[in-house]
């Protein structure tokens with residue numbers, strides 16, 4: 001249940017006040033995060049927003065429910081992802097996009113595990129629609145320029161480091177768009193059953209990651225136009241390429257630990273990465 005603390009935290013973060021009785025558009029959950037926010041650069045504090053996506057079914061990992069609510073070393077995956085942004089004073093509003101049926105569960109996880117106010121909105125049936133829902137939640141604050149940059153992140157990438165997030169934000173502010181990527185130099189194959197072995201991966205092949213960061217106003221405009229034209233991209237950059245080609249996008253060095261948890265073996269690796277970070281397994 002939203003309380004005065006989460007309302008104050010949202011205002012402090014440059015966000016909408018926490019939903020009170022009768023507020024229905026976006027749920028607000030979470031805690032204050034006062035102590036960690038004093039180091040923000042003057043004039044930039046909280047002017048960036050983060051949208052974390054958890055609107056898919058997330059069942060390829062093998063569970064019955066959405067993978068982002070699975071425990072990872074005693075924490076819940078989506079809680080870890082949200083706390084990455086909650087810990088950074090540069091990030092103001094923090095939006096989580098969920099499926100309608102996950103709203104209650106998401107609220108419980110946030111109340112229990114996330115150190116900041118989170119605005120929870122319901123997504124759509126595609127990544128594109130969920131990104132748009134997150135951006136629309138921020139639209140007023142983008143239009144009045146309280147938010148200058150938005151980072152969009154996969155909820156299933158819980159291990160993005162603070163330096164990566166900061167670098168994406170810095171480059172997005174500098175040139176308009178920033179996308180993390182890791183060069184791939186392992187062998188590549190095409191075709192079912194390993195037929196059509198292609199040998200070394202083509203030069204320049206990059207594994208794309210998130211968070212992807214963009215100038216807020218052109219980003220919102222691109223997503224609104226994409227919605228009018230029925231476009232569905234694979235990531236934020238694909239939509240920007242198509243509908244905001246004048247906005248330059250620069251690569252940022254991705255991180256090996258920032259892998260996406262998609263299949264059962266990713267979950268095993270995630271437990272190994274998270275165990276030393278969170279120590280015991282008491283929380284869940």
Ligand SMILES: C[C@](O)(CO)[C@H](O)COP(=O)(O)O
Pocket residue numbers: 056127154207208209210234235236260
């Ligand atoms: C954007 C992305 O993380 C790039 O690797 C990836 O495509 C997201 O996939 P999802 O299936 O939309 O989560």
